[in-house]
Amino acid sequence: MRLFLCSPHMLRKLSVMLPPFSDSMDTFVGGVAMATWSTLTEYVRSRYKIADEKPGSIKLIFDVGDLRSQVVILWRMSLLDGEEEWVQIESPFGRLDSINLRGAIDAMGKTVCGGIAAMGDLVTVRHSVPLLNLDINEFERPLGLVTGTADRLEQQFQGGDQF
Numbered sequence: 001m002r003l004f005l006c007s008p009h010m011l012r013k014l015s016v017m018l019p020p021f022s023d024s025m026d027t028f029v030g031g032v033a034m035a036t037w038s039t040l041t042e043y044v045r046s047r048y049k050i051a052d053e054k055p056g057s058i059k060l061i062f063d064v065g066d067l068r069s070q071v072v073i074l075w076r077m078s079l080l081d082g083e084e085e086w087v088q089i090e091s092p093f094g095r096l097d098s099i100n101l102r103g104a105i106d107a108m109g110k111t112v113c114g115g116i117a118a119m120g121d122l123v124t125v126r127h128s129v130p131l132l133n134l135d136i137n138e139f140e141r142p143l144g145l146v147t148g149t150a151d152r153l154e155q156q157f158q159g160g161d162q163f
Contacts, residue, residue, distance in 0.1 A: 035134035037076045037085050043136070044074065062147050068161045070151045072143065073119075077128060085131040089114075089143055091150035092122040092163040099123050099157050107153060113145040122163075125150040 037056075044050070044058055052059035056076040064070050075088040094104065096118060104123060108116050114127040127142045154163055 035131045037087070037131065040074075040087055040131060040134070040139065043139075064147065064151045068151060068155075070147050070154075071163045072147050072150075086128050087131060087139065088126060088128040089146045090117070090119060090124045090126045091146050092119060092124045093150040093154035094123045094158045096121050096123055104153055104157055107156065108149070111145070111149055113142050114149055125153065 041053075041058060044060070048060050050058055051061045051071075058074040060072045060074070062070050062072060070091055072089060072091045075090060077086040077088045078084060079086065093099075101116075101123070105116055108114070108125070114125045117124050117126040125146050127146050129138055129142060150163070154161065
């Protein structure tokens with residue numbers, strides 16, 4: 001699957017192509033539909049090519065055009081001793097020891113979705129959403145924005161395509 005991130009028109013086309021969670025994938029609690037890590041991973045497996053999967057994480061690699069790719073990792077997160085499930089969407093764009101952090105932070109300040117974080121020796125764009133009552137657009141749109149932002153920052157601050 002090719003994820004288009006440069007044009008709002010193309011993003012709208014992508015969102016039309018992706019169906020919402022089906023009733024068979026929902027977990028119902030007190031009559032209210034609720035997404036879980038398990039239903040989200042089923043959804044991701046059915047729609048994306050998975051590069052690697054481990055308990056609590058899924059690695060995706062998107063073709064973002066112009067012979068560029070972008071790694072995105074989905075992490076299972078929880079709050080309140082496991083009572084509240086979240087998904088963290090994270091994409092690396094540089095190395096801590098070689099990036100202009102001030103410039104990257106300033107560039108990130110102009111975005112609507114995500115923030116800068118560190119994952120080991122990598123600098124990443126990261127965004128998290130709660131799974132309770134998750135609509136698919138609350139996952140798909142941040143997934144596209146994190147992917148596109150990380151690729152743009154990688155081009156701007158690393159000058160290549162390492163991630």
